[in-house]
Amino acid sequence: MPIRGGLASLWRSAPLIVAATAVLLLITIVLVVYSGERSYRTQKANEAASDARILASTVVAALTFDDRKAAQTYVNALAANPEIAAAAVYDAKGALFASFRRTAQVILPAAAPAVGLSLGGDRITVTAAVLQGRSSVGRVYVREIVEPLAQRYQRYAVIGVFVVMAALVTAVLGIAQSELARTNRQLAEANFSLQSEIASRERAEAAFRQAQKMEAIGQLTGGVAHDFNNILQVVLGNLGLVENQLGAGRIADLRALRSIQAAIRAAERAAVLTRQLLAFSRRQPLEPKPLEVNKLIGGMSNLLHRTLGETIEVESVLGARLWQVLADENQLESAILNLAVNARDAMPTGGKLTIETANAFLDEAYAAREEDVRAGQYVVIAVTDTGTGMPREVIDKAFDPFFTTKDVGQGTGLGLSQVYGFIKQSGGHAKIYSEVGEGTTVKLYLPRLAAAASAAEDRIGGEAPLPRGNREVILVVEDEPDVRDFVGGMLRELGYDVIEAENGSAALKVAEARADIALLFTDVGLPGGLNGRQLAEEAQRRRPGIKILYTTGYARNAIVHQGRLDPGVELINKPFTYAALAARIRAVLDAGALH
Amino acid sequence: MPSRPGAGRLGRAARAAFTATLPGLLAVTVAFAETNPLELAIEATYLVKFGAFVEWPAGAFPTATSPFYLCVAGTHPFGSLLDRAAAGASVDRHPIAIRRLDAVPRDVGCHILFVGAGGQPPLDAALAAVRGKPVLTVTAVPPAEPRKGIVNFVMQNNHVRFAIDDRQAAADGLRISSQLLTLAVNLHSR
Numbered sequence: 001m002p003i004r005g006g007l008a009s010l011w012r013s014a015p016l017i018v019a020a021t022a023v024l025l026l027i028t029i030v031l032v033v034y035s036g037e038r039s040y041r042t043q044k045a046n047e048a049a050s051d052a053r054i055l056a057s058t059v060v061a062a063l064t065f066d067d068r069k070a071a072q073t074y075v076n077a078l079a080a081n082p083e084i085a086a087a088a089v090y091d092a093k094g095a096l097f098a099s100f101r102r103t104a105q106v107i108l109p110a111a112a113p114a115v116g117l118s119l120g121g122d123r124i125t126v127t128a129a130v131l132q133g134r135s136s137v138g139r140v141y142v143r144e145i146v147e148p149l150a151q152r153y154q155r156y157a158v159i160g161v162f163v164v165m166a167a168l169v170t171a172v173l174g175i176a177q178s179e180l181a182r183t184n185r186q187l188a189e190a191n192f193s194l195q196s197e198i199a200s201r202e203r204a205e206a207a208f209r210q211a212q213k214m215e216a217i218g219q220l221t222g223g224v225a226h227d228f229n230n231i232l233q234v235v236l237g238n239l240g241l242v243e244n245q246l247g248a249g250r251i252a253d254l255r256a257l258r259s260i261q262a263a264i265r266a267a268e269r270a271a272v273l274t275r276q277l278l279a280f281s282r283r284q285p286l287e288p289k290p291l292e293v294n295k296l297i298g299g300m301s302n303l304l305h306r307t308l309g310e311t312i313e314v315e316s317v318l319g320a321r322l323w324q325v326l327a328d329e330n331q332l333e334s335a336i337l338n339l340a341v342n343a344r345d346a347m348p349t350g351g352k353l354t355i356e357t358a359n360a361f362l363d364e365a366y367a368a369r370e371e372d373v374r375a376g377q378y379v380v381i382a383v384t385d386t387g388t389g390m391p392r393e394v395i396d397k398a399f400d401p402f403f404t405t406k407d408v409g410q411g412t413g414l415g416l417s418q419v420y421g422f423i424k425q426s427g428g429h430a431k432i433y434s435e436v437g438e439g440t441t442v443k444l445y446l447p448r449l450a451a452a453a454s455a456a457e458d459r460i461g462g463e464a465p466l467p468r469g470n471r472e473v474i475l476v477v478e479d480e481p482d483v484r485d486f487v488g489g490m491l492r493e494l495g496y497d498v499i500e501a502e503n504g505s506a507a508l509k510v511a512e513a514r515a516d517i518a519l520l521f522t523d524v525g526l527p528g529g530l531n532g533r534q535l536a537e538e539a540q541r542r543r544p545g546i547k548i549l550y551t552t553g554y555a556r557n558a559i560v561h562q563g564r565l566d567p568g569v570e571l572i573n574k575p576f577t578y579a580a581l582a583a584r585i586r587a588v589l590d591a592g593a594l595h
Numbered sequence: 596m597p598s599r600p601g602a603g604r605l606g607r608a609a610r611a612a613f614t615a616t617l618p619g620l621l622a623v624t625v626a627f628a629e630t631n632p633l634e635l636a637i638e639a640t641y642l643v644k645f646g647a648f649v650e651w652p653a654g655a656f657p658t659a660t661s662p663f664y665l666c667v668a669g670t671h672p673f674g675s676l677l678d679r680a681a682a683g684a685s686v687d688r689h690p691i692a693i694r695r696l697d698a699v700p701r702d703v704g705c706h707i708l709f710v711g712a713g714g715q716p717p718l719d720a721a722l723a724a725v726r727g728k729p730v731l732t733v734t735a736v737p738p739a740e741p742r743k744g745i746v747n748f749v750m751q752n753n754h755v756r757f758a759i760d761d762r763q764a765a766a767d768g769l770r771i772s773s774q775l776l777t778l779a780v781n782l783h784s785r
Contacts, residue, residue, distance in 0.1 A: 061774035064644050070778050132647055133687065
C-alpha cells in the first residue's frame with residue numbers, strides 16, 4: 001500500500017529529520033541568543049544613558065547653586081534602581097560633587113570622565129554633561145550592572161532546554177499521532193478483514209452443515225433404495241417371467257396379462273423412484289460418456305413439448321461451440337426433464353421455458369463462496385421459467401429429498417434431489433436463482449471434458465425380438481437367493497446354460513472346474529471375502545477369455561470410483577427388466593466376438 | 596611708612612576717597628557685617644544664574660533676543676563682581692544686562708531686582724514698587740526680617756543658600772523651577 005510505504009519511509013528517515021531539526025533548533029537558539037545579547041546590551045546602554053540624562057537634568061540647579069546636599073539627594077534617588085552600581089555628579093571643574101556606590105568594591109573615577117558610553121564585561125558606564133542652557137555646569141556618571149555573561153548564558157541555556165524539550169515533545173506527539181492514526185487504520189483494516197472472515201466462516205459452516213445434512217439423508221435414502229431395489233428386482237423379475245409365459249400362451253389369459261402388465265408398470269415406477277433416491281444419494285452407478293449437451297437437448301424437444309403441454313412455450317438458446325462434457329446421458333436427460341416438470345408446475349397458467357447452454361468459467365471467488373465447487377471450465381445448462389418463483393427459504397431446501405411445495409400426491413419431492421445428486425456425482429454444480437412472481441432459473445454446471453474422447457454412440461434400438469442365448473455357459477453369482485433364482489430362471493429361458501453360485505469362493509471353484517464358462521454375471525457386493533470385482537479378476541486370471549457383466553443396486557464399491565465405472569467395465573443396474581438383461585447379456589457376449 | 600613715591604600718591608588718593616565715601620562704607624559695613632568677598636561673588640553668580648530657573652510671563656521680553664535686565668538697587672556690595680559674573684552670560688537667548696537703580700519706579704522693566712538694605716531707594720519702597728509685577732526680587736536680609744524679596748540669601752553652614760517665597764512669585768506671575776525650589780532652605784510655597 002503506497003500510504004503505508006510512505007509512512008514507513010518517513011519512519012525510517014525519522015532520525016535524519018530529528019537530526020536536521022536539532023541542527024535547525026541549535027542555529028535558531030544561537031541566533032536568538034545573539035540577537036538577545038545585542039538587544040540586551042542596547043537596552044542596557046539605553047537604560048544607562050537614560051538614567052544619566054535624568055540625573056543630569058535634575059542636578060542642574062544643585063550644580064548651578066553648588067548644593068551638594070540636593071545633588072546627593074538626586075544621586076541617592078538612583079540607588080533605588082538595583083541595576084545601578086554607582087552614580088556620581090562632577091562639577092564644572094571635574095571634581096566629584098556627589099556620589100553613590102552600591103558596594104565598596106566599586107571605584108569611582110576621581111575626576112569627571114569624558115562624556116560617552118563605555119562597555120565593560122560586567123558594566124556599562126555613561127558619562128553625560130550637565131547643561132544649563134548651552135553651558136556645561138558639570139557631568140554625571142552612571143554605572144549600570146550588566147548581568148554576568150555566564151549568568152545570561154545560563155538563562156539562555158534554560159530557554160534553549162525548554163525550546164528543545166518543547167520541540168521534542170511536539171515531535172514525539174506528532175510521531176505518536178501519526179503512529180496512532182496508522183494503528184487505527186490497521187485496526188480498521190483488521191476489523192474489516194475479521195468481519196469478512198467471520199462472514200465467510202459462517203457461510204462455510206452453513207454450507208458444511210448443509211453438506212452433512214445431505215450426506216446423512218443420502219446415506220439413509222441410499223440404504224432404503226438399495227433394499228427396495230432388491231425387492232423390486234424380485235417383483236419385476238417374476239412379473240416379467242409370468243408375463244412372458246402368459247404372452248406365449250392362450251388368449252383366455254389376456255385379462256391376467258393386462259393385470260400383470262399393470263403391476264409391471266407400477267413396479268417400474270417404483271424402480272424409477274428408487275433410482276431417483278439413489279441419484280440424490282449419489283450412489284447410482286453412472287455411465288458417463290462424452291456428451292454433446294446441445295445434441296441431447298435438441299433430441300429432447302418432442303419430449304419437452306409433450307411434457308409441458310400447449311400453454312407453455314419452449315425456447316432453446318444453445319451456445320455455439322459448446323464444450324463436451326462427461327456425463328450419464330440418461331441421468332442428464334432425466335435431470336432436464338425434472339427441471340421442466342418443476343417449471344411446468346410453477347406455471348399453471350402457462351408461460352415460457354427457456355433452456356440455454358453456454359460455456360462458462362467458475363472462478364476461485366465463486367468456488368470459495370459456494371459449497372463444494374471447484375473453479376474451472378464448465379458447460380452451463382440454464383433452465384428458466386416465467387413462473388411463480390420461490391422465496392429464499394424454499395430455495396434453501398429445494399434440493400432436499402422429499403421436500404416439495406406441491407400438494408400431497410402431486411410430487412415426490414425427489415425431482416430436484418435427483419438433479420442435485422446427479423450433478424454433484426458428475427463433478428458439477430447446481431444453483432437456483434429465483435424471484436417470487438418473476439420466475440426461476442436453475443443452472444446446471446457440468447465440468448468440461450478434458451480429453452476429447454470419441455463418443456461411442458451405442459444406442460440399443462427399439463422393439464426387436466429379445467436376443468437369445470446359444471447355450472453359452474453363464475456363471476451367475478448372487479448372494480440374494482431370490483434374485484439368484486430369478487436371474488438363473490430368466491437366463492435359462494433365454495437359452496443359456498446357467499451355473500449358480502452364492503459367493504465368490506464357490507464361484508471360483510466352479511470357474512476352475514469348468515472351462516466352458518463364457519460369461520461371469522456377478523453382483524458387485526458379495527459376502528465371504530471376495531467381492532464382485534475381485535472375483536472377476538481371479539476368474540479372468542484363470543480363464544482369460546471369460547466375459548464379465550456386473551450388476552448392483554448400490555454402487556459404492558470396487559467397480560465404481562467417485563460414482564463412475566472404470567473403463568471397460570460392463571454393468572447392469574438393479575432392478576433390471578427381462579428385456580434389458582437379455583439385451584445386455586447378448587451385447588457383452590457379442591462384444592468379445594467382434595474383436 | 597617708607598617713602599615711596601607711588602605709594603604716597605596712591606595713599607593720598609585713597610585717603611581722599613575713603614573720606615568721601617566713609618558714611619557709605621560705614622553703612623555697608625553695618626549691613627554686610629558677615630559678608631565676605633567669596634560669598635559676595637557667589638551671590639553675584641547666583642543672581643546671574645537664577646534667570647535660567649524662572650519663567651517670566653509672555654510679554655516680559657519684547658523680542659526673543661531683547662536683553663535680560665538684572666537690576667540692583669539700594670546699598671549693595673557687589674561692585675564689579677556682578678559685571679564679571681554676567682559678562683557674556685544670557686538667559687535663553689536674552690543677553691544679561693546689569694542696571695543699577697537709584698529709584699525703583701513701578702514700570703522699572705527689570706527681570707531680576709536685587710534690593711540692598713539701607714540706602715536709596717529703601718527696601719520697603721523698592722519691593723512695594725514692583726509688587727504684582729513679574730520681577731524676581733532678591734534680598735539678603737536676615738531670615739527674621741519681615742520684608743524680603745522672593746528670593747532671600749541666607750548663610751547656612753558657611754554656604755550661601757536661599758529661601759524662596761513661591762507664593763509671592765506666583766502672585767507676581769512668575770514660575771520658579773522645581774529644581775530651584777528644592778534647593779530653597781525655607782520654602783514659602785504657593
